[in-house]
Amino acid sequence: MQFYIYLFLFPIMFAYDCQDICNITLSITENTLVEKLTWNLLDLLSNRTSLYEYLQFSLSKPSNEFELNSTILKYRLLELDREKICQNISINDECSLQLEIFTQTSIIIIFKMIIIDENDWKPFFSQEYIHLNIQENRAINYRIQLPIAYDYDSMKYNIDHYEFLNNTDEIERIFQIEEFHGELRLKLIKKLDCESKNNYQLYIIAIDKGGFKSNILHVNITVGDLNEYQPRFTQRIYHTSIPENFLTINSSLSPILQIIAIDDDCYDKTILYTILNNDMPNDIFPFEIDKYTGSIRVKHKLDYETISTYRFRVKASNLDHITSSIVPIVIDILDRNDNQPSIQINILNEYKPMENNDEDVIININEHIHPGQVIGTILIRDIDSAMINYRLSLKILSCFPLTVSCPIDLDSEIENNTFSSTTYIIRTSRQLNSEQGDETFIIILEASDYGNPSLSSQRRLIVHVNDENDCVPKFTQSNYQFRLSHLSPVDFLIGQVHANDDDHSPNYRLIQYKLLEDNNQDIIRIDENNGYLFIAKQSLLETTFNLTVLAIDRHNHSLYDQANVQIILFDTTKCTAMFRQTIYIFNTTEHQTTPYEIGQVNVDDCGLSSIPISYHLMHDNSLSLFPFILDSHSGTIKVISELDREIQSSYKFYIHLFNSTSQTEVHINILDQNDHYPIFDDIHEQYIYISTHQYYHQTNKRFIAHVHATDPDDDINGLVNYYFTHKEHYDYFHIYSNGSIILYNLFDIHLPITLEMYARDQGYPEALRSKDTVIIYVCDIFKQNECPSNKLRRNFYLGSIIIMICVVLFLLIIILCIIWNLF
Structure with missing residues (x-):
């Protein structure tokens, strides 16, 4: 017979009639106080056998959970915890403690204590944090396994369900918790989109049948990205401007343009930038790009005059190079004034020399070229842009020698259609004369632009003034007179006539002397090279020859001069002293330091040194101060007072021989000196x-x-x-x-x-x-x-008004004073 015994409210005992084996089963709720877990075996067996009072009890083997003292069976552990005692059993197994107790008789008592579960354990997840990677665009109903929660309580109080602690509308639309055959799975009820959201945080708890909640399972979901978008540039075109001297004023690391591309994919956002340039080799292409940052930098020197605008493309691609985009780049190079203007001189062919060098431009012009004659043009070019150099100018920087004015002038009379060039005309500036020192001129031309800073260049122009055979030979005297003995032998030197040619070139100064035809050429001959006159045939008679001598330019016979020559053959026994020339002409420059000699007159004394010679000067007494004196013994003429050509340009007077009828005329020309300012x-x-x-x-x-x-x-x-x-x-x-x-x-x-x-x-x-x-x-x-004149006039008017007001006030004060004294 089986029966139940209830102890301490919750414990339940099951007892059966026993002969040899007596089973005693107690059901005790866990966590019952240990003090209450004590039983008297006699009481337990009192209704099972009649011999219970005579039984003696002992444990069949030592027990960790119980101890037996005589008839008292006691639970010896500190607590009654079903989960500790039965930790190795399945949640569906019965948790119990069984003990065999022997008696001195043949009766064996089987003591069994069933521990009835209480809901004293909360569910728990063994790991609180997990990370899941779910690829975007997974199919709906895609499932991924989650770790389950554990609860050591029995099935009665075990886990009932799972739920999201942060169950928002968003999570509810996308995720669902699913339990299947003891497994916990996360189910997608909507496709994930990484670009919309790339991460989800799910907080999952387990709730047991007793209502206890577990710890939180943190599920970090990363949405895996598919490379479905190509990089996208922030601008349709990138356009910038930089100066051509960028590397001079900036570091080569300084960026000139920042290219930015965006990839709408979630994680594949690393973009690589590459320059696409098919027009120019990379070693001379002046730009480079940082493949990670997209910064464009200058790596080579820029030159606006070579290329003013660069057009190329930049490619942006992902690391996998599956998708890419291309954007055009335009970089304008801003001009800077870094080029000097060039000077191109074009000379008319008739003024060009046979040979010319590259550095100097040589011009050959004749001395009698007309003033203002065009001899060439000068073209000034500047390859810098017109925005930088809006104007060019040219000037004569220097002209050597400085003692004479420059032979050329620049005239900007040609209008150009562009700002990058200006044309000047080269003209002669004045009448040239090689005999007056116009020979070779070294002219430095300077062309300047109007950039900032202004740049200039120079070019040397050499002007050669060619002498022309334009000077007529001039005898030093128009009349010559020679006296010699009528007994002079053949080839006797009579004297010399002399003419000068003022041409600058020695070749044009060559003179040929000739006697006019049929002019006593059988008696007198002349050396054509030096003008010496000789006796060609002895006359033996006292006579006079009148000859005409020609001085002819050897290169141009149309240029010539003639002089009269009188040759007197005298008897030495009857000779008287006479002047050798009837006219003496002397030249001197004004403003020389006095006194100084200007010349000397000569007398033919017939070769008789015993004849006394005395000279006497005769001049116009109207001159208050005659500037010349004559040495009466030597015939030397001296200047004793300063001469001024602008007061008197020439003087004429006569010199007589004492005790003789011979006289000569003296002409003195005052040559100009540059002594007056314009x-x-x-x-x-x-x-x-x-x-x-x-x-x-x-x-x-x-x-x-x-x-x-x-x-x-x-x-x-x-x-x-x-x-x-x-x-x-x-x-x-x-x-x-x-x-x-x-x-x-x-x-x-x-x-x-x-x-x-x-x-x-x-x-x-x-x-x-x-x-x-x-x-x-x-x-x-x-x-x-x-205009300054109007300002001065306004100031004058204002000053006049102020003066008039002062005068009126002064007069008014005087009138008031007079009236005051009268009254």
Whole structure:
């Protein structure tokens, strides 16, 4: 017979009638107090056998859970914990402790304590954090296994279900927890999109049947990316501008352009940049790109004049190079003023030499070329852009020798259609004369641009003035007289006639002497090379020969001079002293230091040194101070006071021989020296009003004014040229040798402009500059109030008004004082 015994409310005992084996089963709720887990075996067996009172008990073997003391069976552990006691059993197995107890009789007691479970364990996940990688675009209902939660309680109180702790609408639409055959799985109910969201955090808990909740299972879901998007540039085209001297003012590491591409994929965002350039080899292509950052840098020197715009493409691709995009790049190179203007000189063929070198330009011109004659052009080019160099100019920097004025002038009369070039005309500036020192000129031309900073270049121009055979031979005297004995033998030297040729070239100074035909050539002969006269045939008679001698230019027989020669054959016994020449001509320059000798007259004393010679000077007594004296014994003429050609340019007087009827005429010419400065004739200040608008003029040139200066010096010493004091005025104005001032360049001119001019002669050996200058104010006719003259006039008017007010007040005070004294 079986029966149940309930102890301490929860324990339940099952007892059966027993003969040899007596089974005692107790059901005890876990966590019952240990103090209550004590049983008296006699009480347990009292209704099972009649001999229970006489039984003695002992354990069949030692027990860790129980101890037996006489009839008292006691639970010896500190607590009754089903999960500890039965930790190795399945959740469906019964948890119990069994004990065999022997008696002195043959009865064996089987004591079994069934431990009834309580919900005293919470569910738990063995790992709290897991990471899942789910590829985007997985099919709906795709499942991935999750770790399950554990609960040591029995099936009655074990895990009931799982749920999301953060169950938002988003998670609910995408994920679902699924339990299947003891497994926990995560189910996709919607496809994942990495580009929309690439990470999810799921918090999962387990809840047992008793309502206990487990710890949180943190599920970190990374959405795996598919390379479905190609890189996308932030701009359709990249365009920038950099100066051509970028490497000079910046480091080679400095970026000039930042290329940015974006990849809409989640994780494959590493983009590699590559320059695509099919037009130029990479070793000379001036740009490079950082393949990771997209920064474009300059690696080679840039030159606007070579390439002003670079067009190429940049490719952006992913690491796998599956997808890529291309964007165009435009880089404009900004010009900088880094090129000097070039000077190209074109000379007309008739003025070119047979040979020329590359460095110097040589011009050959004849001395009698007309002033203002065009001999060539000069083209100034600058390969820098017109935005940088909006204007070019050319000037004569120097002209050697400095003692004479420059033989050429530059005239910008040719208009160009572009700003990058300017053409000047080379003209002769004055009358040239090789006999006056015009031989070889070394001219330095300087071309300048108007960039920032301004650059310039120079070119040397060599002008050779060719001497022309233009000078007529001139005898030193127009009349010669020679006296000799009528007994002079054949080949006796009578004397010499001499002519000079002032041509500069020695070849053109060669003279041939001839006697006029049928002119006593049988008696007198002449050496054609040196002009010596000889006796060709002895006469033996006292007579006089009158000859005409020609001095002929050997290269141009049309150039010649003639002189009269009188040869007197005398009887030495009847001879009287006579002057050798009827006219003596002497030349001297003005302003020499006195006294000095100017020349000497000669007398033919018939070879008789015993004849006394005495000279006497005769001149016009109207001269208050005669500047010459004569040595009565030697015939030497001296200058004793300063000569001035501008006061008197020549002198004429006579010299007599004492006790003789012979006399000679003396001419003294005063040669000019450049001793006078040019002097302006007109007023020294003018105001000119012009319009710079093309509407009012049919040409770009404007006549401004005319200036004139005089120089009383002779020849080139008195020839005047005009110049601007400030060289920058040549960029807009031109002043001609006749004093005309022309405005030829209207581009970027700002009026008013103050022109200051000076005059300089062409004196030799040193040119003189005027002491005074002429000032011309060039003003805009539409802005007369900006002209200095109007400002001065306004100041004058204002000063006059103030003075008048002061005078009126003074008179008023005097009147008031008079009235006060009277009354």
